[in-house]
Amino acid sequence: MSIHRTARSVLRRRRVGLLAGVLAAAAGEVTACASERGRSPASGLARGLVDAAPAVLIDAGVAVLGRADKPGLAVLATGASALAAAAGGHLAEHRPVLGAAVAGAPHALGGFLVLRGGDASARGSAAAAAVGVLLSATAVVALPLRPRPVLTAAAGAGATAAPATADTAATSTATSCTAALTAAASTAATAVVATAAVLIASRGARRRASAAVHAGVQLPVPARALPPVPVEARQGPPGLAPLLARPGEMVVIDVTVPAPRIDLDTWRLDVAGDVRRPLSPALPDLLALPLEERDLLMVCVHNPVGGSRMGCARWIGIGVADLLELAGISGDERQWLVAEAVDGYTNVLPLHDARAHGFLALGMAGQPLPREHGHPAxxxxxGRHGQDGNLKWLRRLTITSTPPPSYWGSRGWIEGTYPVHPASRIDTPATHTRLHPGETAVHGYAWAPPIGVDRVQLQVDTGPWIDTTVGIDLGPDAWLPFHATWHATPGRHRLRVRCRTVDGQWQQHLTTTPYPHGVQGLHIITVHVGTSPAGPADLLSVAASLVPTGQRLGAAARTRMLWAVHSASAWRHGNRS
Structure with a gap:
């Protein structure tokens, strides 16, 4: 029985360590959210994972997780804290100092990474790291000092030893099973409570930060405003993405978790390098310049064919060419523009591209720029993907003839070879949707910035390509809505869409991965036309209605796994897969 008791004791210490690690991560997150500009150790670990992981692994991870990549990073960071605390609990019985050090190590490392980044409050971030270290270390060190600590009881401890008889052995087995179930339930409950606390604290912090932005920034009327978009053009059918996204509707993509909270009193945008008049304007100085509106499309380099990691919005700001003119650049088009963010992210762009197509955004959809979209600038x-040309939380622009590697260039990506290729997608109907026979509307978007699209065609099965009707044209830098009417006949059908640029270039049919030259390919959906199978019971109809959903989920999972495999293969071979 002593061996069994020892084994159960080890399991209890590990379970308590897991609970302590989850609670410590949650406590660090809540502490960071309570401060003005603090960041949690978990956020530092998440960013550290992105910085340290090979680019091929990131490509594959994004392909599998899609828009859940940030929650995935948060889970990994929290899991690391929990596993370290479990290991610390195991070591603490005989080596308490080592156990405490192991349990607190992820929080200390995460805090160090946050402070090294320099994009957060040192006091708030240090406090969050200290809370995580103290809570995890204290919990695991206290395990061997008390026979029934509170956390041990919560994890299912406290079984009383009994004489080693057949009856008591069975009772002991049942008790162990009950204790295991109780431990699993308590662990799950603790995780749920910790997650809820983090979500509440994070939501409150985001609300306070958003309120501070709106209270402290007043956008002037743009000197060059665009005409308003007609209401009927904005109102699309269910399932169609917004023509112009508002805050909260645009996908958020970056390598920082969460978004930095920047102090506007100290923030400046430095414009330096090979310029005659270096600039360092604050946000009010930028807002005092003649502003303009532009409708611009953003596309993530990891956006798959037909994907949603993209969006179009109406931005308020100043052209990069106008800003650089104030700084007095030499005009040498062979130079480069190095853009740096407060979180250390950098992009390197040919100066002629930046001057011709660059825009410094200060507002979005008539509102101050949201924090998650790069406030203050x-x-x-x-025409360039997010990783190659779009940068949030900007703090410095440098003109140089000898540029350093960009953030992704130093990770193996080829600098400046990821233009947004002409592409199109079908938003509605969704793939594997069950439709009724008859007239069916097909809606979607096509894009080819900065050239623009002049023609969109739809193909059903192996039939001819048919011209669609294009909607409002917001300009070559935005996307172009289209719609078509299709007479759906019973059966399974495949729909494809393609577009042509204004200079006559048709969209490529061959599907390629993000690396090494950007995503290309035709968006293809499958739909099922016909009524649900008839049956005497409603259950049959319900089951039939769930079939398309299951097919859609299965197809999505299969596509993501294939995309991950192809992306890894492209990195291995260094050419298009």
């Missing part, structure tokens, strides 16, 4: 380059 972000860089947008029409």
């Amino acid at each position: 972000r860089l947008l380059i029409s």
Whole structure:
């Protein structure tokens, strides 16, 4: 029985360590959210994972997780804290100092990474790291000192030893099973409570930060405003992405978790390098310049064919060419523009591209730029993917003839070879949707910034390519809505869409991965036309209605796994897969 008791004791210490690690991560997150500009150790670990992981692994991870990549990073960071605390609990019985050090190590490392980044409050971030270290270390060190600590009881401890008889052995087995179930339930409950606390604290912090932005920034009327978009053009059918996204509707993509909270009193945008008049304007100085509106499309380099890691919005700001003119650049088009964010992210762009298509955004959809979209200023380059041309939380622009590697260039990506290729997608109907026979509307978007699209065609099965009707044209830097009417006949059908640029270039049919030259390929969906199978019971109809959903989920999972495999293969072979 002593061996069994020892084994159960080890398991209890590990379970308590897991609970302590989860709670410590949650406590660090809540502490960071309570401060003005603090960041949690978990956020530092998440960013550290992105910085340290090979680019091929990131490509594959994004392909599998899609828009859940940030929650995935948060889970990994929290899991690391929990596993370290479990290991610390195991070591603490005989080596308490080592156990405490192991349990607190992820929080200390995460805090160090946050402070090294320099994009957060040192006091708030240090406090969050200290809370995580103290909570995890204290919990695991206290395990061997008390026979029934509170956390041990919560994890299912406290079984009383009994004489080693057949009856008591069975009772002991049942008790162990009950204890295991109780431990699993308590662990799950603790994780749920910790997650809820983090979500509440994070939501409150985001609300306070958003309120501070709106209270402290007043956008002037743009000197060059665009005409308003007609209401009927904005109102699309269910399932169609917004023509012009508002805050909260645009996908958020970056390598920092969460978004930095920048102190506007100290923030400046430095414009330096090979310029005659270096600039360092604050946000009010930028807002005092003649501003303009632009409708610009953003596309993530990891956006798959037909994917949603993209969006179009109406931005308010100043052209990069106008800003650089104030700084007095030499005009040498062979130079480069190095853009740097407060979190250390950098982009390197040919100066002629930045001047021709660059935009410094200060507002979005008539509102101050949201924090998650780069407040107080972000860089947008029409025709370039996010990782190659769009940068949030901008703090420095440098003109140089000898540029350093960009953030992704130092990770193996080829600098400046990821233009946004002509592409199109079908938003509605969704793939594997069950439709009724008859007239069916097909809606979607096509884009080819900075050239623009003049023609969109739809193909059903192996039939001819048919011209669609294009909607409002917001300009070459935005996307172009289209719609078509199709007479759906019973059966399974495949729909494809393609577009042509204004200079006559048709969209490529061959599907390629992000590396090494950007995503290309035709968006293809499958739909099922016909009524659900008839049956005497409603259950049959319900089951039939769930079939398309299951097919859609299965197809999505299969596509993501294939995309991950192809992306890894492209990195291995260094050419298009």
